[in-house]
Amino acid sequence: MKKFRKTNSDYTKLNRITFFRGLGIMLGAVSAVLLLRAMTRGHLADTIVLWITRIFSLNEDQADMIYFKAVTANMQFILGIVIIIFVFLLFYMLLYSYKRYFDEVLSGIDKLMEDGDAISLSPELETVERKLNYAKQTLKTQADEARKTERQKNELVVYLAHDIKTPLTSVIGYLSLLDENPDMPDDKKIKYIHTAWEKANRLRILVNEFFEITRNHSEPISLQKVKIDLYYMLVQISEELYPQLSACKKRIENNVGEDISVYGDSEKLARVFNNILKNAIAYSEDESVISVFAEEFPEKTVIRFENRGEIPGDKLGLIFDKFYRLSSARQSETGGSGLGLAIARDIVTLHGGRIKAESSNGLTSFVIELPSIREELTMAP
Known part of the structure; x- marks a missing residue:
């Protein structure tokens, strides 16, 4: 099973903005505390007492007593109220900011399925914006493919x-x-x-x-793997295809060594080889030879099917798509549903291998790579 790796996201801008906003409020709170402290002593306190004497027409002792009872005696309470106010402002600022960010993200999510321009968020949400646009492009690609x-x-x-x-x-x-x-x-x-x-x-x-x-x-595809004699499997498939080969005066040349084996689902792999050979019969030149080769390597077995005839470059990348048929297929009695090569690719992939097509200089090749039988038997439970 494929394990998904957790990736770290860069929220540097968001962290920086949040930090400086919080720091600004904290500095405001400290400044307010220092200001209140300064009100209890020094020139600031004397100035406030002087204002009280002038406003209420009191003498200095009376004004000083009023100031002491109203401010100095209640300074701890006043400081507490000020700190609570600034803490409330801090939380309100954070909640408001993140609510706005969440609203932006939700708005961006609403636009995922909409056609149009890319999703745009605040600069500090650059990482989220990038991921939403990636998701939007992925969904668009999947929808287009569907x-x-x-x-x-x-x-x-x-x-x-x-x-x-x-x-x-x-x-x-x-x-x-x-x-x-x-x-x-x-x-x-x-x-x-x-x-x-x-x-x-x-x-x-x-x-x-x-x-x-x-x-x-x-139906999901399941595999029942066994050791398969590749040479004799291809001989059997060639015999089954004799009527089609005879009708167009073509033949299959089996160049696979009799000692080469693969490990896989015999029915499914026979289907792969049958589909590829049918495709070669349908699209190869008249009275030509379809050659099959195989070679074993330490980690894989490579099987190659070659035939005379060339697939245009613009169609070479499409032949493994489901329901795709070359245009001439409809006019041919051998024209199929366009599923053969797509099914072959799925089966080969399920075996842990890969399939590809090459076409140039009047020659088309289908190359299948399967894990070697030694590798498969080592990994088998």
């Missing part, structure tokens, strides 16, 4: 619906001819039956692809 996938899926459903209608119409048409003409010559009857069988088989493939779409979205 819309893209949904659009591709909808397009695929339309394509498959059209492709299903075509062979179904042909099957019904040929069977109707056979039903309406029981005395049809045997050679023509055999031809119509064979054509109807081909169209029905194509229809079966397309219906299976519909089920493939549903299963790919609803």
Whole structure:
């Protein structure tokens, strides 16, 4: 399981502003205390007593007594009240400031799903602003990807619906001819039956692809790993693909050593190799050879599928996307649902490996890297 590392956030500006605001109030409190202390003695006290004598027309002794009873005798109480006031101001300032910051953050959160400009907060909330904008960009990217996938899926459903209608119409048409003409010559009857069988088989493939779409979205992939003889697995898959290969005069050249093995789910990996070889059959040059190589390294086993034919550079990065098909696929009887390579990537990734495609100089290669069987057996429980 992937462990998420806790990252430290930089709140230097916020800390600095909060510190100086608190320091200002504390200095104000100290100044007020010192001022009150100065009122009990020295020139300031004499000046206040003088004001009292003039305002109330009292003599100096009377004014001094009033000042003593009102100020000097109650100085501790006055100091306490002043300190409480400044503490209250300190907490109020902090609460007001952070309430304003929380309001800004909540406003920024409300804008996460909105299109438009980047989220802007106070300079001291720069770290929060940066993370909110990152989250907004991530959500936008995910939403765009979801819309893209949904659009591709909808397009695929339309394509498959059209492709299903075509062979179904042909099957019904040929069977109707056979039903309406029981005395049809045997050679023509055999031809119509064979054509109807081909169209029905194509229809079966397309219906299976519909089920493939549903299963790919609803079922999690689990692995049952065993030791797999890679050479003989590829021999078996090549034999199963013989009808497709024979139809376009292509062949698979197995250059994998008989001593090379991999550790994984045999059914799932066979599906990966089958999907890649079907893709190579569909898009390679006519009457060409599809070559398969494998090489073992201390930490991984590399399997390479090569065929003549080139994938355009602008499409090379899209072929592993779900529901993606090269444009020529719709016009081909071998055109699939666009899930084959996406499923292959998911299975390889689940095995702890990776898959990539390379295409240049008229040659296309699919390269699969799987953890070596020694590495897998060492890590296995």
